[in-house]
Amino acid sequence: MKRKKIVIIGAGPGGLTAGMILAHRGLDVTIVEKRDRVGGRNAELKVGDFSFDTGPTFLHQKFTLDEVFVEAGAKAEDYLEFVLLDPMTKLTWGDLTLETTCNIEQMEKNIEKAFPDHGSGYRRFMADHAQKLGAIYPCLQRPYHELKAFLSTTLMKAIPYVATGKSVVDVLENYFHDDRLKLAFTFQAKYLGMSPWRCPALFSILSYIEYRYGIYHVQGGLCKISEAMAKVFEKNGGTLRLSTPMKEVCWSGSCATGVRLENGELLECDDVIMNADYGNVVTKLLNGRSRPVEEIEKKKFSCSTFMLYLGLDTIYHDEPHHHIIFADDYRLNVQDIQGERIVSDDMSVYVRNSSITDPNVAPAGQSGLYILVPTINDRYGYDWEANKHSYRDKVLDRIEQKTGMKDLRSHIIAERILTPVDWRDEADVFMGATFNLAHTLDQMLYLRPHNRMKGTENVYLVGGGTHPGSGLPTIYESGRLSSNMLCERHNIPHTRVDLAPQFV
Ligand SMILES: Cc1cc2nc3c(=O)[nH]c(=O)nc-3n(C[C@H](O)[C@H](O)[C@H](O)COP(=O)(O)OP(=O)(O)OC[C@H]3O[C@@H](n4cnc5c(N)ncnc54)[C@H](O)[C@@H]3O)c2cc1C
Known part of the structure; x- marks a missing residue:
């Protein structure tokens, strides 16, 4: 039988996941990547x-x-060196700090030290969330392209956790009375680019997953994961074409017959998988089926990030790998971001100092600091070009004040700033909303753009803009879900691998 031809647009985590799985299943897969x-x-x-x-x-x-x-016939450990981080993250509110860990006894001790009498609340949180994850996790492993999926027993079991109308902060009211400790269990909403006060209650599983199963660094950086996926993809027979922007889909009715590249070349295929950012796909790449920008702008989008990447001529050995410094008025900071207009001077700052764990990311004796400040997306066109240098100074002031890096400025020997406008223009992120469509209840499950695009027979979405949502594990899941749906269309057998059977 002739091998089915698949073209994937974009070699991000979503596209690479789908590529390496489908190539392993014997399909003829080409990934075209703009960069x-x-x-x-x-x-x-x-x-x-x-x-x-x-x-x-x-x-x-x-x-x-x-x-x-x-599922792609490979073992991650053969390509990547993982480091389970313990401690995981240092959290700072003014003078108070909490070091988080996935060691349950140690975490309880750390909580008791920083927040006396809160240890038992932590234990209850962990016990309740083991059950909650068990109910919700299976819902994230299936597609919601048909309304009947909404009526499945899997979703019914999760409904008490999903349809509550509550936020993650509301959930934490049941465990802790100190607002700062509630934040230690809810700031993970930021991974979805959301406010903890608005992020749906079901996402309290995020902090549970982190505090129960830990977080990992990959030697060389997490970028090595994508590079490893590309190696597996090519080993499985896939074709990777870099510096190859795609222009538009070619159609016969609701069926895509191929894609046209910017250079005019036509790649005919049986199915198309879109990993490019959702907002750009639907407004720019669908050739006659594209939707007006104004229509897509009506959707809710995540926040953006202001980034500083600093090369230093020293290593701050006493500073943690991950450090989050909360805004003095965190709630106001989050409100500013959600309002999409005000860039907070009292900002929250995340600093990653991976050179204390990883010798591969900087020359000997030197280090790289990755600094992320959650900020407004580009909906209302803030003038970053005029303001980015002064904002950079405010961010550095805050780090020098709140960490042991008092002489940070004097050690900077290389530097790059990335603003929401750069995310929009250089990384093709619609509205510079780095975490894609917001994860509100009206944009989730069946109500999120489907893994197979509505109204098409053979165009699939992967990445943060489709189900289950943004964040690496969910994006990997989207790659797998869309691959499985595509295989079902062509009667290609596949077996799902589950390494976390306790949730399934
Ligand atoms: C600053 C930041 C921090 C984050 N931190 C975390 C974290 O710590 N943990 C976590 O789990 N998640 C995190 N995320 C969220 C998420 O995991 C990443 O954003 C992830 O890379 C998104 O993957 P994706 O597959 O959806 O899309 P992308 O990574 O955006 O990939 C899409 C690809 O499509 C290509 N493309 C676009 N248009 C075309 C075209 N016309 N032709 C060809 N190619 C095209 C692009 O060049 C790009 O390579 C973070 C995101 C950001 C921005």
Whole structure:
């Protein structure tokens, strides 16, 4: 039988996952990637001699990554060196700090030290969330392209956790009365680019997954994951074409017959998988089926990030690998971001100092600091060009005040700034909303763009803009779900690998 031809647009984590799985299942897969490297927002960013992760720095739910490698006939450990971080993250509110760990006894001790009498609330949180995850996790493993999926017993079991109308902060009211400790269990909403006060209650599983199963670093940076996926893809017979932007889909009715590249070349195929950012796909790449920008702008989008990538001529050995410094008025900071207009001077700052764990990312004796400040997306066109240098100074002031890096400025020897406008223009992120469509209840499950695009027979979505959502493990899952649907269309058998059977 003739092998089915598949073209994937984009070599981000979603496209690479689908590519390596489908190539392993014997399909003839080509990935076309606009940029000169793989990884998308998960690509390596070089600044002088320093190597940074452009985006993701926390790998949680590692078992999902392991699963998609196995589904592609490979073992993640053969390609990547994982380091379970313990301690995980230092959290700072003014003078108070909490060091988080996935060691349950140690975490309870740390909580008791910083927040006396809150240890038992932590124990209850962990016990309740083991059950909650068991109910919700299976819902994230199936597609919601048909309304009947909404009536499935899997979703029915999760309904008490999903349809509550509550936020993750509301959930934490049941466990802790100190607002700062509630934040230690809800700031993970930021991984979805959301406010903890608005992020649906079901996402309290995020902090549970982190505190129960830990977070990992990958030596060389998390960008190595995408590079490893590309190797597996090519080993499985896939064709990777870098620096090859795609222009538009070619149609026969609701069926895609191929894609046209920017250079005019036509790639005929049986199915198309879109990993490019959802907002751009539907407004720019659908050739006659594209939707007006104004219509898509009506959807809710995540926040953006202001980034500093600093090369230093020293290593701050006493500073943690991950450090989150909360805004003095965190709630106001989050409100500013959700309002999409005000850039907070009292900002929250995340600093990643991976050189204390990883000798591969900077020259000997030197280090790279990755600094992320959650901020407004580009909906109302803030003038970053005029303001980015002064904002950079405010961010550095805050780090010098709140950490042991009092002389940070004097050690900077290489530097790159990335603003929401750069995310929009250089990384093709619609509205610079780095975490894609917001994860509100009206944009989730059946109500999120489907894994097979509505109204088409053979165009699939993968990545943060489709189900289950943004974040590496969920994006890997989207790659797997869409691959499975595509295989079902062509009667290609496949077996799902589950390395976390306790949830399934
Ligand atoms: C700053 C930041 C920090 C993050 N931190 C974390 C974290 O710690 N942990 C976590 O789990 N998640 C994190 N995320 C979220 C998420 O995991 C990443 O954004 C992830 O890389 C998104 O993957 P994706 O497959 O959806 O898309 P992308 O990574 O954006 O990949 C899409 C690809 O499509 C390509 N493309 C676009 N248009 C075309 C075209 N016309 N033709 C050909 N190719 C095209 C792009 O060049 C790109 O390579 C973070 C995101 C950001 C931005």
